[in-house]
Amino acid sequence: MNRRRFLASAGVAGASILAGCGSVENQSTRSPPLVENRPDATYYPTHKEGMKMIGVGDAGDYKVGLTYSYPHRFWTVTGTTAEQVTIQDDDSVHLMASVWDPDTMTVLPIQSGVSITVSSDGETVADKQPWPMVSQNMGFHYGDNYQLDGEGVYEMTVRVDGMTERRLGGFADRFGDAGEMTTNFEFSRSARDDIAFTEYPDQQGSRAALDLMKMEMMPTSQVPAPDDLPGELLGTGKGSDEVYAATWLSEAPFLDSGQSYLAVSVRTPYNRVPLPMMSIDGAVDIGGETAYDDSLSAAVHPDIGYHYGAVVEATGDPSVTVETVGPSQVSRHEGYETAFLGTPTIEF
Incomplete structure (x- = not known):
C-alpha cells in the first residue's frame, strides 16, 4: 500500500x-x-x-x-x-x-x-x-x-x-x-x-492555536460552523480534542423517497480545519429499530465540506452513535502532533 x-x-x-x-x-x-x-x-x-x-x-x-x-x-x-x-x-x-x-x-x-x-x-x-x-x-x-x-x-x-x-x-x-x-x-x-x-517563548505549550493565514490567492480550509450545516443538527461532541458535529438531512436532491442522510463533520478545535482519512462507524436507531449499522464513507458536499456520511433507508428522528475505529492519518505540523490520536465513541 x-x-x-x-x-x-x-x-x-x-x-x-x-x-x-x-x-x-x-x-x-x-x-x-x-x-x-x-x-x-x-x-x-x-x-x-x-x-x-x-x-x-x-x-x-x-x-x-x-x-x-x-x-x-x-x-x-x-x-x-x-x-x-x-x-x-x-x-x-x-x-x-x-x-x-x-x-x-x-x-x-x-x-x-x-x-x-x-x-x-x-x-x-x-x-x-x-x-x-x-x-x-x-x-x-x-x-x-x-x-x-x-x-x-x-x-x-x-x-x-x-x-x-x-x-x-x-x-x-x-x-x-x-x-x-x-x-x-x-x-x-x-x-x-x-x-x-x-x-513564541511565552505562549508555547498553552492550550490554544495559531490563527489561520489569510491568503488572497488561496482559500482557507475550514468546514462550516455546526449551526451552519444543512439539515437538522443532532449535536456536537469532543473526542481526543477533535470536535464531531452530526447533522441529519431528511431532504436532499441526492436522496430518494424514504431515505435520509447522516453527515458527521470532524474538525479541529479553534479553527474548524477538517480532519480527513479517518475510519468511522455509525449506528442509527429510529423508533427503537436499527436503521443503519455500518461504516461511514468519506464524502464532500459544497455546503457540508469534507465529512463522513451514509444514506439511511429510513426517515424519522434518529439516535446516532459514532465510533472512531481509526483516527485521522494525516501528518501534523507542530501543535497538532499530540492531538486527534484517540478512538472515541460519541452519542448524539
Missing part, C-alpha cells in the same frame, strides 16, 4: 504570505526545542513560519496553489502513533500544495493523493507524493521537505489524482479525473531565508 494512503488496518512567483511579525533568521536546518510536557491536545507551538507563493493554476476540475517555506519538522501518523520527521542537512525547502474547487472555494482533501515533480533543464530533481497534512496556520494541505540541486529555475508539476471520496450535490459529477498544473520556481537561499519566522 502506498505510504500516502489511509492505513485502515492500524501564478505569481515571489508573492509573500507572512505568518506574522518578528525577527527573521536562517532557520533552514533547525527549529526551537520542542515544548516539554506537551498536552495530549492542540497546543500553541514554539514558532510559526511564513511562506511564499510559487504559483496558482488549473489542474483539470481542480485549482491548485503551490507555496514554499523553510524545511521543517513534522509528524507522520500510523494507526494511533505519531512519528517525527526531522530536518535533513540537504533539505532545501518545504513544498506545500493546496487543492480546491474554483467555484465554491472549498478545499478538497483527496485520499488518492497528490504528487509534485521538480525538474531542472529537462532532468528530474525530485518526484514524490507529499504527505496530506494539517497545520495551525495553513490548515489542510499536502507537504514535504524537498532537496533541490542548488539555486536556479525549476519546473514544478503538481498532479492531482481523481477523487475516490463520495461527491454529493454540486460535486457529484466533478473531480473524478486527474489533473496537472505546471509552474516555474526560481529558488534562491536569500529569498527563502527572508521568509518570516516568529517564536
